[in-house]
Amino acid sequence: MNRRPYQVIVIGAGGAQAQAMLAAAARGTDVSTWLAVDRRWREEARAATEALGITTREVDPLEDAVALKALLSEGAIVANLAGPYYRTGTQVLDAAIETRTTYLDICDDADVTLPMLERAEAARAAGVTAVIGMGSSPGTTNILIRAAVDYLGPVEDVEIAWTVDVADITDAAIRHFWHCFNLVEQDGTTHPVPAWDELNTKSVDFPGTVGSQTVARLAHPEPFTAPLFLPVQRAVNHGAITPLDAMRTAWALAYAVDPQRAHASTSTVDAAVAVFSSYRDTRPAGPRIGSGLQIDVHSNGNGLRFASGGVTPMEEATGVPAAAGLVMLLDGEVTDAGVLAPESLSPAAFFTALRRVSLGGGGLELYELVDGRVGERVRIRDLIAARAGQAG
Incomplete structure (x- = not known):
């Protein structure tokens, strides 16, 4: 990572999904060198963020391209949680590529996913890793x-x-x-x-x-x-x-x-x-x-x-995987340059990071499909372990 004042900068940090992500990240890693930015903080959200030991700042970096690039130059990683992504996705990604800042978002808009993926060569040339759509679905x-x-x-x-x-x-x-x-x-x-x-x-x-x-x-x-x-x-x-x-x-x-x-x-x-x-x-x-x-x-x-x-709230379902994605970036588990969809990430590494940031629980089930009908139940850990064993 570049030596910059902040390890992670979170844009749109006052939103519900960002708040869930910050709380989850604090469970799994040191967030004392993170900066949380929002254009208009709600008092309770700002207090909750600062209680985690995260520095906050009230500013709208998306209003000005120069200000956005200046902000990103302060951080090794930027987490863009400011939607809608059909308005903000390419704007922040382009600034990240220009400032050589590692990038992550929870983009769930199909129309902007295509132009974001078209930035892959520019990201590779700049040596930038950009993970898009790292929430629940996608993610x-x-x-x-x-x-x-x-x-x-x-x-x-x-x-x-x-x-x-x-x-x-x-x-x-x-x-x-x-x-x-x-x-x-x-x-x-x-x-x-x-x-x-x-x-x-x-x-x-x-x-x-x-x-x-x-x-x-x-x-x-x-x-x-x-x-x-x-x-x-x-x-x-x-x-x-x-x-x-x-x-x-x-x-x-x-x-x-x-x-x-x-x-x-x-x-x-x-x-x-x-x-x-x-x-x-x-x-x-x-x-x-x-x-x-x-x-x-x-x-x-x-x-x-x-x-x-x-009944898991949507902000938890989205924010926790985003936190796991940031933990993977911080731990060096994602090193390829380019614009990457979550399919590029190692499932074993993701679930390891997810356990670090999650409160536990979850009701995900896995079954065999046979001729379109549900068959025997399969343990997800066995699915991951089987593939990990094949890779080894």
Whole structure:
């Protein structure tokens, strides 16, 4: 690492996912030389950050390119947790490459993933390691896919499905979720938000409290990165906000303010966010559904299925893997220069780092898939150990 005043600089550090990441990182490594930056700190978030021993600063480095590069020159690593990434991703990544600063983010926007990956050669030429999409999905999902492919060999299909409880959808998160309705082709072509009856939907049975849910095909980075970084022919992503009335409300507002159709002003979009927030906060109270995940990695229905369902908050599910990614960078576990998706990371090293930063628990299950049906249960540690043994 370069000798700079700060080991890690976190941009957007006052947000919910960044706060979870900082708390997790403090469980697994020394954070006394970290700098947390936010354009407008909430008092409780700033106090919580400083209680971890992290220096805070209130500034908006994204307003000025010179200020952004000056900030990044103070740190060996920058963690960009300021979304939406279709606005901030390439801006911070370009500054990191120019200042030769190691980079990490939790980018979950498909359309900007492609231009970020196109910076790979510039990053390699500068000797910069940039890990993009290091959250839950993408992030943990990519590494699970990598572990399965390492074990199975080349596969034809990867099918990802996830749900998020409406209670976890912050104002920032709903802006991203709306963006996911704009499907993105492999060449970067982006489509308008489809009509409700035109959504590609299916029913998925998640474990635990989540149960059977309807999910829709949504734009996400994994369908681009999995075939690029792994011997995978096709990948598709489906997602949802639960319960279904929340999904319908989110879709309706996304359709109304879709820039490809409505050319809505910033104030109109802000008003739509306020409408969704009011709906979220005033809808009839009910039992918390939680978040669900299912990943099928297979050829002709034969392979592996990862599945989870529970009440882990979205900020924890996203922030903790990001902390594990930073620990891997600090420990020298990721050394290749270039723009890397999480599929590039060692599953064994990731899960080792994850144990350091996690509170424990988690309900991820792994099963064999036989002719498209769930078979025998497999221990994830055995999957990782088997591949590690083959590599050794």
